Amino acid sequence: MKNDPVLxxxxxxxxxxxxxxxxxxxxxxLAVPNELILELPYSNAIVGNPDSGVIHGGAITTLxxxxxxxxVICGLPEFELCPTLDLRVDYMHAAKPGASVFAKAxxxxxxxxxxFTRCLAYQESDEEPVAQCVATFMRIGAExxxxxxxxxxxxxxxxxx
Amino acid sequence: MDLKELMAKxxxxxxxxxLIATIPYAVTLGVECERFGDEVLxxxxxxxxxxxxxxxxxxxxxxxxxxMEISAALHLMMFQDTPKLPKIVDISLDYLRAGxxxxxxxxxxxxxxxxxxxxxxxxxxxxxxxxxxxxxRAHFLFS
Numbered sequence: 001m002k003n004d005p006v007l008x009x010x011x012x013x014x015x016x017x018x019x020x021x022x023x024x025x026x027x028x029x030l031a032v033p034n035e036l037i038l039e040l041p042y043s044n045a046i047v048g049n050p051d052s053g054v055i056h057g058g059a060i061t062t063l064x065x066x067x068x069x070x071x072v073i074c075g076l077p078e079f080e081l082c083p084t085l086d087l088r089v090d091y092m093h094a095a096k097p098g099a100s101v102f103a104k105a106x107x108x109x110x111x112x113x114x115x116f117t118r119c120l121a122y123q124e125s126d127e128e129p130v131a132q133c134v135a136t137f138m139r140i141g142a143e144x145x146x147x148x149x150x151x152x153x154x155x156x157x158x159x160x161x
Numbered sequence: 162m163d164l165k166e167l168m169a170k171x172x173x174x175x176x177x178x179x180l181i182a183t184i185p186y187a188v189t190l191g192v193e194c195e196r197f198g199d200e201v202l203x204x205x206x207x208x209x210x211x212x213x214x215x216x217x218x219x220x221x222x223x224x225x226x227x228x229m230e231i232s233a234a235l236h237l238m239m240f241q242d243t244p245k246l247p248k249i250v251d252i253s254l255d256y257l258r259a260g261x262x263x264x265x266x267x268x269x270x271x272x273x274x275x276x277x278x279x280x281x282x283x284x285x286x287x288x289x290x291x292x293x294x295x296x297x298r299a300h301f302l303f304s
Contacts, residue, residue, distance in 0.1 A: 018221060023189070044185050045186065046185070046186050048184060048246075056186035056231070058186060058190075058223070058224075061230065062226070063223070065222045069222070083256065084222045086254060086255045087253075088254070089254075091248075091249050091250060091251065094248075146216050149216045
């Protein structure tokens with residue numbers, strides 16, 4: 001699939017503004033309407049089990065929370081800051097040490113107040129998921145989103161919308 | 162030192178930092194722990210790299226979730242006869258308030274310990290225990 005340059009730019013700026021994502025090296029891979037893939041590279045900093053080198057579930061929670069929270073940018077016509085209401089993560093099996101984990105998310109329902117998202121974390125293939133996550137986000141509206149933040153995310157691509 | 166020895170030493174001295182230092186992700190977040198008899202309090206001191214939303218600024222929701230998950234796993238290990246790193250099965254997180262750029266505390270409650278699975282309820286707060294910023298329920302597997 002080909003990247004949507006406007007969405008990819010917005011998601012990159014959004015994810016780039018989150019200090020924890022910089023710390024873990026989380027970065028966007030693919031952004032298209034209503035679908036987003038982010039990558040979490042393997043590093044020693046996120047290891048949960050020092051004997052096996054398996055990464056901690058918490059790092060996967062951060063990856064999936066970020067992907068689910070950012071796919072909202074790909075699902076809404078305008079940028080809105082959407083706080084997380086809840087998040088449920090099922091861990092199907094340990095991620096293989098030494099390899100990146102990818103998370104693919106989609107908004108499966110958008111209402112006036114709430115956005116419902118689904119997200120899969122995987123390594124080689126999304127048919128063999130490492131974890132799955134469903135989440136809900138609150139819509140506070142584009143006008144309630146701080147203007148400064150909105151400008152930073154939307155950048156110069158406003159005319160494309 | 163293996164996990165059993167580290168745990169025994171931590172129980173004896175009341176200093177769990179050496180034990181936590183063996184988990185790289187816990188060090189990345191900056192997790193601390195203090196025990197008061199049978200009560201255990203986990204602390205996540207404010208840290209720039211744990212921030213998500215830069216405008217508020219607020220702690221990344223994933224960091225709060227990760228901190229709660231680590232705390233629950235450590236809590237389980239601390240009360241086992243033979244400490245072993247439990248495997249997380251699932252976690253359900255409710256975010257109640259923004260986690261501001263300040264210290265965060267976590268307390269765990271072991272709801273049910275079966276032979277293979279444990280259920281833990283986790284509460285996270287900043288200003289006051291009566292105003293939690295997040296609640297979680299998690300299942301862990303021992304195998």
